[in-house]
Amino acid sequence: MFYMSEAYFCKLPRVWLACHVLQESLLSSASGYSNYRGILNWCVVMLVLSNARLFLENIIKYGILVDPIQVVSLFLKDPYSWPAACLIIVSNVFILAALYTERRLAVGTITQMTGLIFHIFNLTSMLIFPSATVLIVTSMTPVGGVLSLGIYTVLFLKLYSYQDTNRWCREIRQAKAKRLTRSYSSGHTHVSYPGNLTHRDMYYFVFAPTLCYQLNFPRSPRIRIRFLMRRLFEMWMVPTIQNSMKPFQVPNHLIWLIFFYWFFHSSMNFVAELLQFGDREFYKDWWNSETVTYFWANWNIPVHKWCLRHFYKPMLRKGVNKFLAQTAVFLMSAFFHEYLVSVPLKMFRLWAFMGMMAQVPLAWFVGRFLNGNYGNAAVWMSLIIGQPVAVLMYVHDYYVIHYGSTT
Amino acid sequence: MFYMSEAYFCKLPRVWLACHVLQESLLSSASGYSNYRGILNWCVVMLVLSNARLFLENIIKYGILVDPIQVVSLFLKDPYSWPAACLIIVSNVFILAALYTERRLAVGTITQMTGLIFHIFNLTSMLIFPSATVLIVTSMTPVGGVLSLGIYTVLFLKLYSYQDTNRWCREIRQAKAKRLTRSYSSGHTHVSYPGNLTHRDMYYFVFAPTLCYQLNFPRSPRIRIRFLMRRLFEMWMVPTIQNSMKPFQVPNHLIWLIFFYWFFHSSMNFVAELLQFGDREFYKDWWNSETVTYFWANWNIPVHKWCLRHFYKPMLRKGVNKFLAQTAVFLMSAFFHEYLVSVPLKMFRLWAFMGMMAQVPLAWFVGRFLNGNYGNAAVWMSLIIGQPVAVLMYVHDYYVIHYGSTT
Numbered sequence: 143m144f145y146m147s148e149a150y151f152c153k154l155p156r157v158w159l160a161c162h163v164l165q166e167s168l169l170s171s172a173s174g175y176s177n178y179r180g181i182l183n184w185c186v187v188m189l190v191l192s193n194a195r196l197f198l199e200n201i202i203k204y205g206i207l208v209d210p211i212q213v214v215s216l217f218l219k220d221p222y223s224w225p226a227a228c229l230i231i232v233s234n235v236f237i238l239a240a241l242y243t244e245r246r247l248a249v250g251t252i253t254q255m256t257g258l259i260f261h262i263f264n265l266t267s268m269l270i271f272p273s274a275t276v277l278i279v280t281s282m283t284p285v286g287g288v289l290s291l292g293i294y295t296v297l298f299l300k301l302y303s304y305q306d307t308n309r310w311c312r313e314i315r316q317a318k319a320k321r322l323t324r325s326y327s328s329g330h331t332h333v334s335y336p337g338n339l340t341h342r343d344m345y346y347f348v349f350a351p352t353l354c355y356q357l358n359f360p361r362s363p364r365i366r367i368r369f370l371m372r373r374l375f376e377m378w379m380v381p382t383i384q385n386s387m388k389p390f391q392v393p394n395h396l397i398w399l400i401f402f403y404w405f406f407h408s409s410m411n412f413v414a415e416l417l418q419f420g421d422r423e424f425y426k427d428w429w430n431s432e433t434v435t436y437f438w439a440n441w442n443i444p445v446h447k448w449c450l451r452h453f454y455k456p457m458l459r460k461g462v463n464k465f466l467a468q469t470a471v472f473l474m475s476a477f478f479h480e481y482l483v484s485v486p487l488k489m490f491r492l493w494a495f496m497g498m499m500a501q502v503p504l505a506w507f508v509g510r511f512l513n514g515n516y517g518n519a520a521v522w523m524s525l526i527i528g529q530p531v532a533v534l535m536y537v538h539d540y541y542v543i544h545y546g547s548t549t
Numbered sequence: 550m551f552y553m554s555e556a557y558f559c560k561l562p563r564v565w566l567a568c569h570v571l572q573e574s575l576l577s578s579a580s581g582y583s584n585y586r587g588i589l590n591w592c593v594v595m596l597v598l599s600n601a602r603l604f605l606e607n608i609i610k611y612g613i614l615v616d617p618i619q620v621v622s623l624f625l626k627d628p629y630s631w632p633a634a635c636l637i638i639v640s641n642v643f644i645l646a647a648l649y650t651e652r653r654l655a656v657g658t659i660t661q662m663t664g665l666i667f668h669i670f671n672l673t674s675m676l677i678f679p680s681a682t683v684l685i686v687t688s689m690t691p692v693g694g695v696l697s698l699g700i701y702t703v704l705f706l707k708l709y710s711y712q713d714t715n716r717w718c719r720e721i722r723q724a725k726a727k728r729l730t731r732s733y734s735s736g737h738t739h740v741s742y743p744g745n746l747t748h749r750d751m752y753y754f755v756f757a758p759t760l761c762y763q764l765n766f767p768r769s770p771r772i773r774i775r776f777l778m779r780r781l782f783e784m785w786m787v788p789t790i791q792n793s794m795k796p797f798q799v800p801n802h803l804i805w806l807i808f809f810y811w812f813f814h815s816s817m818n819f820v821a822e823l824l825q826f827g828d829r830e831f832y833k834d835w836w837n838s839e840t841v842t843y844f845w846a847n848w849n850i851p852v853h854k855w856c857l858r859h860f861y862k863p864m865l866r867k868g869v870n871k872f873l874a875q876t877a878v879f880l881m882s883a884f885f886h887e888y889l890v891s892v893p894l895k896m897f898r899l900w901a902f903m904g905m906m907a908q909v910p911l912a913w914f915v916g917r918f919l920n921g922n923y924g925n926a927a928v929w930m931s932l933i934i935g936q937p938v939a940v941l942m943y944v945h946d947y948y949v950i951h952y953g954s955t956t
Contacts, residue, residue, distance in 0.1 A: 522587075
């Protein structure tokens with residue numbers, strides 16, 4: 143018999159006939175669906191495929207473009223003087239000065255006030271000494287200058303956090319001593335103040351991918367060799383791809399995206415894996431940010447965490463208005479951006495400073511008038527258009543100064 | 550006093566000093582994070598920005614490219630004969646034939662077997678009649694041919710589902726009558742068999758964006774005017790953008806992606822909103838597919854649902870092996886792909902058929918050797934490379950036939 147048995151249909155539930163359900167399409171914003179991992183993979187596949195072609199074309203047309211002498215010449219003008227390397231080695235003096243000051247403070251051979259003055263002097267000279275060196279030493283190249291100033295800025299933030307945290311520890315110890323409670327150790331391998339004031343602990347913090355000091359960083363259980371190798375491969379691969387695109391016009395925005403991945407994902411994870419540093423939150427989901435504020439709070443977590451812990455929250459605790467404190471954070475951020483660009487290029491133009499400060503009204507505008515995917519699109523637009531404009535300003539001025547008039 | 554009060558630190562929890570937590574970076578696959586809605590927005594912003602430039606450049610260089618006569622000439626060779634339009638109007642004959650056959654079957658004036666023969670004859674002629682017309686009528690253009698054959702294929706699938714579902718309803722009614730249970734109506738507005746055999750119900754199904762018939766489709770409560778306008782704007786905007794790119798080399802893959810959005814999101818949602826059709830699942834998250842099978846099962850839900858309900862599951866119920874049934878689905882799909890390409894172009898080359906059948910070993914390979922993001926990348930690669938190759942084959946052969954030798 144051709145028809146299915148009637149007995150079968152008796153068992154068939156009535157709902158089987160209904161094969162449609164009231165529901166929205168996934169791409170409609172009403173669906174609330176957000177898993178687009180595949181789109182990220184698509185971007186990577188497109189990048190690799192299009193660059194595989196460019197890379198091959200490049201090698202065929204120009205040969206291998208990475209000229210070792212050219213790369214070295216980015217850092218050195220005179221092969222007998224290595225100003226950037228020397229400057230970076232000298233930074234150890236400041237690190238050790240901070241450590242020894244803390245040791246004195248811990249045992250009480252100097253007063254709190256003397257220690258504070260020592261630290262302020264140490265930190266101020268960490269900003270002035272390298273910038274003066276970069277400005278005075280003529281054999282310093284712009285790339286070498288940015289690199290050494292960047293390292294000094296990172297160390298400045300780290301040592302500020304170091305003295306802040308150690309002072310808090312001291313104050314907690316003092317408060318406890320008054321309340322006659324005993325210090326407890328939460329685990330047998332954990333150190334407590336002042337047991338942390340060792341060279342080993344200090345240099346672990348200096349190399350760890352974070353700006354906020356704490357006693358007993360969370361540690362990952364073991365070094366995963368495969369993970370390490372993947373990150374190492376990426377660290378080597380990403381600049382190679384970027385380099386292969388040199389003779390072509392690649393939007394500044396794409397370079398920034400690739401740099402972000404290279405620095406915040408590959409490099410930081412590589413260092414963290416090597417040091418078994420447990421906290422890998424170097425960025426949050428800034429790509430979904432629907433307001434400018436969310437973007438700035440989530441794309442660079444080490445700096446954001448530092449600002450929150452050592453600048454914003456202490457200010458709030460001193461009774462400063464919330465909006466004023468936020469603006470102050472942007473001001474400080476703008477100062478450091480300007481510092482890192484102006485000094486190595488020896489041009490004081492305030493473009494970076496103004497670019498950062500322009501974020502405050504932009505944040506207000508986007509937060510006030512746009513939301514959801516429109517807000518997200520606005521954040522992307524400001525990144526795609528804003529960054530290249532700021533960079534172009536400096537490039538333009540640099541060429542005008544160094545290679546004559548543009549006319 | 551410069552230092553914070555000691556009383557404050559007594560209240561300060563000890564955990565406040567620890568500001569790091571053991572966690573993975575979001576982009577590491579170990580984190581399991583998958584919200585990349587922002588990346589999708591980035592793609593849209595990049596597409597719009599880059600095309601805004603192209604669009605402007607285009608208008609400046611070439612003027613407005615959409616030549617109405619050129620568009621019409623895609624459909625018509627001879628302005629006094631409209632073969633594609635006539636063919637589409639004639640399709641009503643088949644729709645009404647199916648409806649009247651079902652009405653006879655419902656009241657029992659013809660036997661089940663006679664009805665089945667009627668339906669088989671009706672459905673077979675729905676495939677043969679339009680293809681014969683397209684092949685014979687010389688004034689039929691390829692675009693007109695694809696359009697009318699596409700509409701006939703959709704109607705074929707719809708009417709097959711119509712007769713299948715109505716037969717099931719009849720068999721349930723019969724089984725119930727034997728078991729002496731009464732038919733119940735689940736809601737006052739719901740119709741039950743044979744109350745559904747009206748012209749209104751039939752034409753609602755013909756225009757509804759689904760291939761599977763059911764009594765009482767789920768309906769959305771009202772027409773959202775803003776939603777409708779957004780989809781209408783997209784339907785008009787997307788081809789305009791695509792058209793603006795014409796004189797430039799745009800990868801076939803991007804055109805397919807844009808077509809997907811235009812057809813499966815904008816157009817289908819527009820029609821569904823107009824008809825208050827509730828089930829908007831026209832696609833699932835195929836962009837995340839980690840196997841080829843998942844992609845084919847999720848990018849085109851109306852066809853997939855039809856295959857499952859009227860082809861795959863009935864075959865399984867008849868005791869066919871699972872793998873054999875899957876291959877049969879691919880075979881049928883390959884047949885229709887070939888049918889829709891070969892007949893309008895009047896070239897029988899089997900490229901589309903072979904392309905579809907090549908998915909079976911590819912699915913096995915990807916499923917066996919690749920998983921996670923690697924599987925997803927492989928699916929994207931097969932889409933990015935596979936499709937243009939298949940299309941190129943036909944374009945090449947078409948030019949060889951119509952514009953002489955390529956040498």
